[in-house]
Each structure stands twice: as C-alpha cells, then as structure tokens.
Amino acid sequence: MKAWFNQHRRALAVTAGRAARAPFAHLFQVLVIGVAILLPLLLHLAVQNLQRLGGTAQADARIALYLAPEATGKDADGIAARLKAHAQVAGYRFVSREEAIKDLRRIHDIADLVDALPKNPLPDAFIVRARSTDPGEIDALRREAAQWPKVALVQLDSTWAARLDAGLRLARALAAGLAALLAVALLAIAFNTIGLQVANRREEIEVCRLIGATHGFIRRPFLYAGTLQGAAGGLIACALAALCVIWVNRQLPGLAALYGTELVVQPMPLQDVLAVTGFAALLGWLGAWLAVSRHLWRDGPG
C-alpha cells in the first residue's frame, strides 16, 4: 500500500515536473480543450435560461377576462363567484377600470396621452391564474369563461410558450449532439497531445521497461497529465462561460427595459461546474489511456 502511494506521489511529481518544464505548451493545450468545451456549454446555458424563462411563463399562465362596458358590480360579483368555485382556477384578481388606467399611466409612461382621452376606455377585468400549466386545459378554461354572461373578451397568449417549448426541445437536441461531437473532439485532442508526449519519451519508456517497470507504472504519469489537462480545460470553459454570463447580463438591462421586464441570465450552478470538470477529466484520462496503451501494445507485453 505504501509502495503504491509512493508510486502515485512520484507519478504526480513527474507530471508536475513535465508541465513546469514546458508551461506555455501545456497552457495552450488546456486552452484548446477549454474553448472546445465552451461552445456546447454556452448552448447548454442558453437552453437552461430559456427553459427557465419558458417555465416561468407557463407557470404564470394567466387569462384576462374583460367585462362588457355595461357590466355592473353585481355582474362582476357573479363572475367572481364562478371563478372561486371553479376547479381549474388557482386564483384571481379583480382589476377595476380605474386601477387599469392608473397602471397604464404608470407603466408605459404615457400619462399625457391617457390624460387627453375624453373618458376611460378600459373595461373592468379579472386576471385569472389557472391551476394547470397544460396548454390544453388552460385553453378549455378560456373557452368556458368566454361563454359567461357579461364577459366581452377572454385573452390567453399561450402560443408563444408552445413555440418556445418546441424551440427549446430542438436546442436541447442540438446541444446534446454538439456535446457528443465535442466529447469525441476532446478525446482526440487528449489522445494527440498525450500521444506526442509518449513519442517524446520513447527512450525513457524503453529504459523503464528494461529495468522492471509495469505498464501501470509507465501509464501513470500520462494518465495524470491527461486527467489534469481535461479538468483544467473544463474549469477554463466554466470560467469563460461565467465571463460570458457577466458580459451578457451587463448588456441585458437595456433590452429588458424596452420590454418593461427584468431579464437576468443565471450562471452555471456549482454542481454543473463540477459535472463539466469531471466529465472533461474523464475524457482526458480516457484519451491518455488510449494513447499510452497504443504504444505499449505495439511494443508487446515484455
């Protein structure tokens, strides 16, 4: 056990020594790996954020019931009673025509225009929150409410959410495909860089074999190199993705203000950073294992 520990400690020291002797070459190799991972990572981040946005939109799916201009307070109470008793309604809020025009003045900064109107053109309304997020059930509620007396118009815009959902599904499939392709590319990068290191150390490997080194002993420093390069590449990709998120979040407020909303791109959670780093390390290890094994198999077991 102690001998095994000593061999691993030595392999790590050898790996660190080799990296220290050629720091720029190693840095650029890690950068190449990092940039290769960055592309699918950004796509994954974009999909996650759009999904969150779509999820929020669907969770907040609201139906607006606009009452007829002649509807009285008693009519409004009748509709409120129907909404309260309805199984598909999670909640509702009555927005009087006075409240609605106040909101219009405040939100859209068009007070002058509103003041110029001869009378309040807005109707009383109910904003209904559906219990279900299923587009079909929400639409059924919309159709039912449209039949109620003194209801002039029922509005539900769920089409965009359905389109977003379809788009997200496509983007997720693209991200998965791209990630698979780049996993192969990462494997090839690790295989090539470690393969070059193996070729440069051919004589050393031969000497080690002659004096009793096992394949495990010969492989170990290269496996550490591949694993550490992969992990460092993964971390660099996550750091670059975080910088991209910061940059995008600086640009977003201007765009979000135009839509009267707040948009913030969420950074990668820690478990995703760990997963990306671990996956990149695993691919680095696998590429290195294949590169060294190819050399060892070619030269035979002895």
Added chain:
Amino acid sequence: MIELDRVGKRYPASQGGEGHDALKSVTLSIDSGEFAVITGHSGAGKSTLLKLIAGIELPTSGTVRVNDQDLAGSRRALPFIRRRIGLIFQDHKLLYDRTVFDNVQLPLDITGFPPREAARRVRAALDKVGLLSRERERPVTLSGGEQQRLCIARAIVHRPSLLLADEPTANLDMEYAQDIVEILRSFHQVGVTVVVSTHDLVSLRAAHPRVIALSHGMLARENAP
C-alpha cells in the same frame, strides 16, 4: 539460477530472404554466485544470449529459466523478474534529461521505495562506483567510463541477485576497463551472480571467470574458472 535448454533464436529477414539464426540449440546452466563470461566473435550470439536471459527477447525454440521461472511462460511477470536483475548496457541507456541521482533512483521509483530510504541507497550506490560527488550533474557531463559506472550504479541500487552486463568495457581505455571489472568483481565477491558478454577477455582475466565461448550461435567451448 540460469538454465537454457536447447535454446534457439531466429530473427526474421527484414525484406524477404531466409532470416537469420542468432542462436542454435544452446544448452547451458549458470549457478548462483558464479562469474561467467560469454565470449565469441562479432555475431556469435553473445548479446542475444544475454537478452534472452534478461527476458528482453524470447527464444524461438527451447526454454530459458531464471530463478526457476520460464521467461516465455511468464510474460506478465517479466517486469517483476527484471526487478531482481541488474542490467548493464553497452550503450548505457541513461536518461540524459535527468540528473545522475535521478537516473540511479529510477529502479527504486519503479518498486515504490520510500523516498528517504531510496535516497540513502542511491548515495550508497553512487559512492560504490565513485560518482557521489557528481550526483547533481547530468550524465552528458560524464566521460564514457563514468557513464558506464553510472549505469552500474543504476543496475545495483536495488541489490539484485543477478547482474547482466553487455560489453561493459567496450570503447573504454584499459584503466577505465579495469575499474569496471573491479566493480563487477566486488559484487561477485559478495555473492551476486555476474554474467558478462564481451570479446575483451584480457580485461576480465583478473576476475577468474568461467568462460563460455560461442561461435556462429552455438556453444563452442567452456572453461571452468
């Protein structure tokens, strides 16, 4: 310790042709604690015989047994068999990007020796071959004789029971060659089995070795010490 039973080694021709028999049905045994010299003309099969004993090459026919282990049947165990052998190469096979100290430490790294004990053994081996003061230098700064002594230090640092030396005095002048022979003799005197392949019998005469002469891949004659 070493037993060869009707051992043959045939190298295939590189481009067509018939191939070449380096050894033909050689049978011999070398006992533990012996100092044996394998000699013969160039191409007689000396180096091939040494490579077969070290497991670097495998025989085409016959069996080679070292410490009762058939090398051809123990290919997975070869690294562990080699750890009990000290190999001295004609071309030294040193790592020129490492220090003298690191070169000697390599066999101990392979066996996972604790660093402090390894350093003690490395210094003892370097002291034995007279290179202790050069431990921080690179092998390229050493002369041919010193590089050969460094190779010996690496071969003995893990205290093997068998030393195999391929032309250890080749390309060395008489004084350096005598140094090398003296070092090999000192190991033989403490019980290590020493097998040397050489055509320089003059340098080795002082060690009173058993002489095994090869000619055209066959055993030509044997002289007891």
